[in-house]
Amino acid sequence: MKIDINTTISFYDPITLDEFNGTIKEYIGEDKSNVVFAVKEANDSILYFLTNREIIQHVFNEPANILYPCIKTGTLRRNNIKENIKLLNLRSLGFHTSLQYCFMNVYEKLPNQQIFVIEDTGLNYPSYVSDDILNQSGNVLGGSHCQGGYEEDKISVLRIPQEIIDSTPPQQGGKKKKNGKKKGKKKTRKGKGKKKTKKGKKKHMTKMKKGKKKTKKRKNK
Numbered sequence: 414m415k416i417d418i419n420t421t422i423s424f425y426d427p428i429t430l431d432e433f434n435g436t437i438k439e440y441i442g443e444d445k446s447n448v449v450f451a452v453k454e455a456n457d458s459i460l461y462f463l464t465n466r467e468i469i470q471h472v473f474n475e476p477a478n479i480l481y482p483c484i485k486t487g488t489l490r491r492n493n494i495k496e497n498i499k500l501l502n503l504r505s506l507g508f509h510t511s512l513q514y515c516f517m518n519v520y521e522k523l524p525n526q527q528i529f530v531i532e533d534t535g536l537n538y539p540s541y542v543s544d545d546i547l548n549q550s551g552n553v554l555g556g557s558h559c560q561g562g563y564e565e566d567k568i569s570v571l572r573i574p575q576e577i578i579d580s581t582p583p584q585q586g587g588k589k590k591k592n593g594k595k596k597g598k599k600k601t602r603k604g605k606g607k608k609k610t611k612k613g614k615k616k617h618m619t620k621m622k623k624g625k626k627k628t629k630k631r632k633n634k
Contacts, residue, residue: 414459416451416574419581424463427507433463440581441527450503451574452510452531462508469506476545478505480514482538482568483559490592493559494542500568512569514541519571529571538567603618606628 420436421474433440440463442598448469450462480502482495500514512531520529540559545551565592 479544485539516570
């Protein structure tokens, strides 16, 4: 899946109650801990969810939000639990999607990654058990304990986007292009001065003629 970070998003965080209106680029630029999840829905539309690593870590620390698939329903035996598949219930973040149970392995391995896509793994299990009940002796009432009714839920996985693009248009203006004509004083070549005008030439000729006449008179004398 390609993600355009110039995509504009209007988002209301169900946990912090904060509102955000802007682009993905602006959101991840606000804070290095900000995270964007993107999932393609059945109608091919892309659903975006904005959160941050502090909130995700807080949710991770709650054993009731961590789930493991059950091979069969009705039993909590260890050999019936897929403990190598650790899943996060995305609804604990306030993210409601058809791909509710997510394998977060990539997220934990890449602490500096800010944009993730959620993809369907194609895996289905009849039920799930929470870490709270499996490992923390939590109360079965109200918790996931390999009971039935989860057959249609899908397991998803976090991945890095296939490509991240930025369709932000280039900024208008900036430095103006020079026309090639330089303003300022005109350069004069060495050895050449100002051009003589026609009037200057006439005055020069009359002076020359007067000079010749004077020399002639002197000779006649």
